[in-house]
Amino acid sequence: MADHHLRLPVSEQDVRALRAGDTVYITGTMYTARDEAHMRALEWIKEGKTLPVDFGQGALYHCGPIMKKEGEGWRLVAAGPTTSSRMNGLEAQFIEKTGARLIIGKGGMNKAVGEAMKKFGAVYLAFTGGAAVLAAQRVKKVGGVHWLDLGMPEAVWVLESEQFGPLTVAMDADGRSLFEDVARRIEKNAVEAKKRLGIG
Amino acid sequence: MKGIGDSVIEDTVVELLRMAVTQLPADVEGALKRIFDEETEAASKMQMKAILENLDLARKTGTPLCQDTGIHVFFVRLGPECGDIEAIIRKAVERGTKQIPLRPNAVHPITRKNPGTNLGVHMPYIYYEPGAGDCLEITVMPKGAGSENMSQMAMLTPSSGEKGIKEFALSTLLRAGSNPCPPVLIGMGIGGSADICMGLAKKALLRPLGSHNQDPAVASLEKELYGALNGIGIGPMGLGGRNSLLGFHIEHAYCHTASHPVAINIQCWAARRASARIYPDGKVEYLTHKKEGK
Numbered sequence: 217m218a219d220h221h222l223r224l225p226v227s228e229q230d231v232r233a234l235r236a237g238d239t240v241y242i243t244g245t246m247y248t249a250r251d252e253a254h255m256r257a258l259e260w261i262k263e264g265k266t267l268p269v270d271f272g273q274g275a276l277y278h279c280g281p282i283m284k285k286e287g288e289g290w291r292l293v294a295a296g297p298t299t300s301s302r303m304n305g306l307e308a309q310f311i312e313k314t315g316a317r318l319i320i321g322k323g324g325m326n327k328a329v330g331e332a333m334k335k336f337g338a339v340y341l342a343f344t345g346g347a348a349v350l351a352a353q354r355v356k357k358v359g360g361v362h363w364l365d366l367g368m369p370e371a372v373w374v375l376e377s378e379q380f381g382p383l384t385v386a387m388d389a390d391g392r393s394l395f396e397d398v399a400r401r402i403e404k405n406a407v408e409a410k411k412r413l414g415i416g
Numbered sequence: 417m418k419g420i421g422d423s424v425i426e427d428t429v430v431e432l433l434r435m436a437v438t439q440l441p442a443d444v445e446g447a448l449k450r451i452f453d454e455e456t457e458a459a460s461k462m463q464m465k466a467i468l469e470n471l472d473l474a475r476k477t478g479t480p481l482c483q484d485t486g487i488h489v490f491f492v493r494l495g496p497e498c499g500d501i502e503a504i505i506r507k508a509v510e511r512g513t514k515q516i517p518l519r520p521n522a523v524h525p526i527t528r529k530n531p532g533t534n535l536g537v538h539m540p541y542i543y544y545e546p547g548a549g550d551c552l553e554i555t556v557m558p559k560g561a562g563s564e565n566m567s568q569m570a571m572l573t574p575s576s577g578e579k580g581i582k583e584f585a586l587s588t589l590l591r592a593g594s595n596p597c598p599p600v601l602i603g604m605g606i607g608g609s610a611d612i613c614m615g616l617a618k619k620a621l622l623r624p625l626g627s628h629n630q631d632p633a634v635a636s637l638e639k640e641l642y643g644a645l646n647g648i649g650i651g652p653m654g655l656g657g658r659n660s661l662l663g664f665h666i667e668h669a670y671c672h673t674a675s676h677p678v679a680i681n682i683q684c685w686a687a688r689r690a691s692a693r694i695y696p697d698g699k700v701e702y703l704t705h706k707k708e709g710k
Binding site for chain 1: 458459462463466467469470473474477479480481482483484485517518519520521523528529530532561562565579582583586590593594595596597640641643644645647648649650651653654655656684685686
C-alpha cells in the first residue's frame with residue numbers, strides 16, 4: 217500500500233497505477249458537484265453546451281461546502297465529503313462524458329460506476345465523512361463558483377487544494393473495491409449475528 | 417407581561433445552534449475516543465484519527481465540525497409564559513445561518529428551490545413536549561442527510577414478534593452500510609402508529625450514550641442488539657473495523673393490538689445535540705455544553 221502525492225491534472229496512466237488501499241494526497245483544482253450539478257452537467261452535454269469547468273482536468277469532489285461571502289470573494293468554512301451513492305445512477309455517464317478521473321467522496325459507489333471507472337480509467341478516493349474542518353484546511357483558495365442558482369450546497373465550487381488528504385483509494389481502475397471486500401466480511405459476520413440474536 | 421423576553425430566547429437558540437455544530441457532547445466524543453483506541457486495522461484507525469483531529473480543529477476554531485449542519489429539529493418544553501416560540505426560533509435559525517455560519521440546507525421538496533435561510537414551511541420543525549414547569553427547555557438537533565436518508569420503517573405483523581424487530585434492525589443496518597458515516601447511533605422506535613414510531617426513533621437519538629430504556633424488557637433488547645450488531649464489520653466510514661455502532665437506543669409506545677410498527681432513525685458519528693433551560697428571571701442553564709468563558 218503506497219502513498220501518492222498527485223499534482224493535477226493526472227493522466228490515465230497515473231490513475232491506472234493507483235491500487236485499492238493506497239493513500240493519496242492531491243494538489244490542484246477540485247470541482248464540487250452533487251446531485252443537481254451532475255444532472256445539469258449531463259443535461260448541458262446532451263444539449264451540446266460547453267460546461268463551465270473541465271472535470272477531466274481536476275478532481276470531482278462530492279461535496280457541498282459551507283461558504284461565507286467576504287467582500288467580492290468567498291471564504292471556505294467547512295468542506296467534508298457527501299454520500300457518493302446518491303450519484304450512483306448518474307456517475308457512469310458523467311465519467312464517460314466529462315472524462316473525470318478522480319472522484320472524491322464518502323461511502324463508495326456501486327458496481328456500475330466501478331465498471332465505468334475500469335473502462336475509462338478513473339478511481340474513487342474516500343475521505344473521512346464529517347471531517348469538514350480538516351478538509352477545509354487543505355484548500356488554499358476558492359477559485360470561483362458556477363451554477364450558484366442551484367443553492368450553496370449544490371453549486372459547482374472551484375477549490376484550489378494543497379496536499380488534500382489523506383484519501384484512501386477505495387475503488388481502483390482495475391475493478392477492485394475496498395467496500396466490496398468489507399461487504400464480503402460483513403456477510404460472514406451477519407451469519408454469526410443472526411445466531412446471536414436467535415434469528416438464524 | 418411575558419415571563420421570558422424574546423431576545424433572551426433568540427440569543428440562547430443561536431448559542432445552542434453554535435454549540436451543537438461546533439462541539440459534540442462529552443458522551444459522544446468519549447465514545448469516539450474509546451473506538452479509536454479499540455480499532456486495530458490501519459484503515460479504521462486512520463478514519464477515527466481524522467474524526468478526532470477534526471473535532472479538535474472545530475473546537476479550536478469555532479467552526480462547524482461537519483459541512484452538513486443539517487436541518488433543524490427542535491424539542492421544546494414550554495414552561496413559563498413566553499412569546500411566539502416558533503417565530504423566535506425561526507428568527508434564531510435565520511440569524512445563526514448567517515452568523516455561525518450554517519449551510520443553508522432547507523429546500524422546497526418539489527421545486528428544490530433553496531431560499532438560503534434554512535427557513536421554509538414546517539422548517540425548522542418543532543416538537544412540543546409537556547411543560548417543565550418553572551423553565552423553558554429547548555433542545556436543538558441539527559440532523560444531517562447522510563444518516564437520515566438511511567432511515568427505515570416497517571409496519572410488521574404482530575405474529576413476527578421480537579424476531580421481526582431483530583431482522584428489521586439487521587437488514588436496515590446492512591442496507592445503510594458505509595453510507596451514514598459510521599460508527600452510527602441507532603435510534604429505534606417500537607409501537608405507536610407509523611408517525612409516532614418514527615418520532616420515537618428520532619427521540620431515542622437524544623438520549624445520552626450509555627443510557628438505557630427504563631423498561632427492563634426494552635433495555636435488554638437494546639443491549640442484545642448492540643452486542644450482536646456492533647461487531648458486524650462495517651467499521652468507521654464503512655472501510656471495515658471492530659466498531660460499527662456508537663449505541664443502540666430504543667423508545668417504545670403501546671400500540672394497537674393489530675399493529676407492530678418498528679422504525680429506525682440513523683445518526684452519524686457527529687451525534688449533535690444541545691440543550692438549555694431558560695428561567696423566568698432570564699438565567700440560562702446550558703445542559704449539554706459549557707458556555708465559553710464560564
